[in-house]
Amino acid sequence: MVKKNGGGCYTNEMFQEAEEAIKHEVEKILKEKEEEMQRQKEEIERKHEEEIQTMKRRMEEQTAEVEKERKQRTEQLEEMEKNINKERKLRKKEQEKRKEEDNKRKIQDELQQQDWEQKLGVLEQKIKSExxxxxxxxxxLEQMREEMRKKREDWEKERNEWWEKRHRE
Structure with a gap:
């Protein structure tokens, strides 16, 4: 083998072939590693994209939920405002009604007072006239008594005179 190789264990060509084979093997390994890295990268990107999509969905759901709650609160506030306005209107109507009733009562009281004063005046006039x-x-009556007394005196006088006359006779 040494003879065949020109006095050495390896020839340049062999060395180059071996180097090329190593290089080729390194390139193959590198390519495999690169492909594996690319696959891992793609897998990571895919997972990352899935996480992003999941987070987007969650955010959209939360946004929708927040929007729904906001709408509910807005509706509740509007309903409360309507109820408050209704209550205010009712109170205002009640106040107006009470005010109107108070005015009617006041007028009735004044009319009753006038009526009583008029009746009192009539009664006082009647009492005065009576x-x-x-x-x-x-x-x-006093005059009649006086007349009666005089008549009685006259009668008694006459009677006394008559009795006297009778006595004398």
Whole structure:
């Protein structure tokens, strides 16, 4: 083999072939490694893309959920505002109704007061007129008593005179 190889274990050609085979093997290994790395890279990118998609979906779901909650709260607020406005209107109507009732009551009270004052005036006038009538009647009664007394005195005088006359006779 040494003879065949020109006095050495290996010839240049063999060395070059071996080198080329090694180089080829290294390139093959590198290519395999590169392909493996490319596959890993693609796998990582795919996983990364899946994670991104998953996160996007979660974010979209959360955004949709937040939007849904916001809409619900907005609707609740609008409903509460409607209820508050309704309540305000009802209270305003009740206040107006009470005010109107108070005004009616006040007018009725004033009319009743006027009626009582008028009745009181009529009664006072009646009492006054009756008092005047009573006074007139009392005066007449007094006059009649006086007349009766005079008549009685006259009668007694006459009777006494008659008795005296009778006694004398």
């Amino acid at each position: 008092s005047e009538e009573k006074e007139t009647i009392d005066n007449k």
